[in-house]
Amino acid sequence: MEEKRPVWTSRYTFILAAIGSAVGLGNIWRFPYIMGQYGGAVFLLVYLLLIVTICFIPLFAELTVGKITKKECIGAFESVNPKFKILGFLNPLTGILISSFYFIVGGWIVYYIYISLTNVHIVNYSEYFSDFTQNSIPACICTLTFLFSCIYFTARGVKKGIEFANNVLMPLFAVIMIGLIIFSLQLPNAHLGLEYMFKPDFSKLDSQMFLAALGQALFTLSIGMGALLTYGSYISEDKSIAKTTYTIIFSDTIFALLSGIMIFPAIFSFGLEPNSGAGLVFVTLPHIFSQIPYGNVVSCAFFILLLAAAVTSGISILEVPVASISERLKMTRAKACYWVFLVIAAIAIPATLSFGALSEFKILNKSIFDFLDFSTSNVLMPLNAFFICIVAGWFLKIKGEMFIKNKYIAKLFDFGLKFAAPFVLLFLLIIGLN
Numbered sequence: 001m002e003e004k005r006p007v008w009t010s011r012y013t014f015i016l017a018a019i020g021s022a023v024g025l026g027n028i029w030r031f032p033y034i035m036g037q038y039g040g041a042v043f044l045l046v047y048l049l050l051i052v053t054i055c056f057i058p059l060f061a062e063l064t065v066g067k068i069t070k071k072e073c074i075g076a077f078e079s080v081n082p083k084f085k086i087l088g089f090l091n092p093l094t095g096i097l098i099s100s101f102y103f104i105v106g107g108w109i110v111y112y113i114y115i116s117l118t119n120v121h122i123v124n125y126s127e128y129f130s131d132f133t134q135n136s137i138p139a140c141i142c143t144l145t146f147l148f149s150c151i152y153f154t155a156r157g158v159k160k161g162i163e164f165a166n167n168v169l170m171p172l173f174a175v176i177m178i179g180l181i182i183f184s185l186q187l188p189n190a191h192l193g194l195e196y197m198f199k200p201d202f203s204k205l206d207s208q209m210f211l212a213a214l215g216q217a218l219f220t221l222s223i224g225m226g227a228l229l230t231y232g233s234y235i236s237e238d239k240s241i242a243k244t245t246y247t248i249i250f251s252d253t254i255f256a257l258l259s260g261i262m263i264f265p266a267i268f269s270f271g272l273e274p275n276s277g278a279g280l281v282f283v284t285l286p287h288i289f290s291q292i293p294y295g296n297v298v299s300c301a302f303f304i305l306l307l308a309a310a311v312t313s314g315i316s317i318l319e320v321p322v323a324s325i326s327e328r329l330k331m332t333r334a335k336a337c338y339w340v341f342l343v344i345a346a347i348a349i350p351a352t353l354s355f356g357a358l359s360e361f362k363i364l365n366k367s368i369f370d371f372l373d374f375s376t377s378n379v380l381m382p383l384n385a386f387f388i389c390i391v392a393g394w395f396l397k398i399k400g401e402m403f404i405k406n407k408y409i410a411k412l413f414d415f416g417l418k419f420a421a422p423f424v425l426l427f428l429l430i431i432g433l434n
Contacts, residue, residue: 066232
């Protein structure tokens with residue numbers, strides 16, 4: 001049975017959903033540890049520069065292609081040129097593969113909320129985290145729990161599911177974040193964390209930092225996943241893509257900065273290293289929480305914050321394959337969600353086990369989890385962003401004058417869409433494969 005194509009209730013609900021897609025684990029889990037690994041403030045400057053000069057171009061293009069075609073990813077590319085249909089298939093594939101490792105991290109968050117609520121006594125957080133990820137059954141249960149939570153809202157549709165989840169979770173996210181920032185800034189030596197964030201050391205500037213910043217910008221803005229194209233296809237004709245693009249970029253950047261302000265003062269207050277990598281959120285921060293009064297309460301608030309961000313982003317990722325399957329196969333949304341759930345679970349469970357029972361199984365010398373992360377972040381996302389720029393700039397012939405009044409800036413946008421952004425994205429793709 002074919003369902004009527006949904007539209008956003010209002011511009012506010014669409015922007016909230018788009019911000020929810022962008023503001024996720026990329027901001028709170030990934031951004032602080034990437035920033036910590038690449039020198040703090042100087043990385044932040046490069047990141048911000050790339051956001052406003054390069055990354056807004058594919059973001060605008062993806063939303064615009066969705067709005068113009070009014071179709072899911074496969075149909076959108078096909079409507080531009082039937083030969084491009086294969087390019088559209090890359091988006092739901094990317095969404096499924098991202099979900100298969102992203103939702104594992106979501107499962108970790110679910111578990112950490114549990115141990116915060118039960119006030120479990122932990123001596124060594126590094127060993128505890130390692131033991132949990134290697135413990136197959138609990139880890140798989142947590143992964144499937146998070147997957148089910150996201151697919152539940154997706155199955156309810158745009159208005160009753162996606163809009164409702166974002167209307168509840170995004171304000172909750174903002175309130176908890178503000179509270180944790182106030183708490184973090186009151187810790188001893190919190191100013192050292194702020195100096196690390198905002199006092200650049202240009203000696204740490206190098207090409208690897210540039211690539212890391214560009215990759216982070218694509219990841220955190222949800223560019224190249226198909227989510228923005230799908231969300232854009234639900235926009236009514238009277239809504240402005242330009243204003244939405246600016247709002248998403250501004251909001252995502254603000255939340256990334258606030259994440260750093262929340263985390264780095266706490267790290268420096270306890271004399272810990274900011275470059276502790278992906279374990280920053282699951283090892284370093286819980287260690288800090290354990291040393292402060294009412295630490296379990298603070299820990300629980302932090303991981304609920306992280307869960308809210310992860311769910312809103314997870315819903316947007318799932319919407320890509322769900323919309324494609326339901327519209328291409330004329331299937332109900334509920335049935336499409338059922339099949340997407342099964343496919344993602346079939347990939348996510350082995351990926352979860354790659355930390356334990358399947359740790360010896362390798363794909364191109366990488367664990368299943370690492371291979372999924374690498375293939376999406378380093379290959380599929382920049383590749384999809386490259387194709388969206390080419391299709392939007394050369395075939396749909398989107399022009400800067402559509403949303404920029406200054407003719408010189410509009411011409412710069414046209415050059416960026418047709419030449420600069422595709423070149424940078426292709427360069428990132430080539431480097432990422434090495």
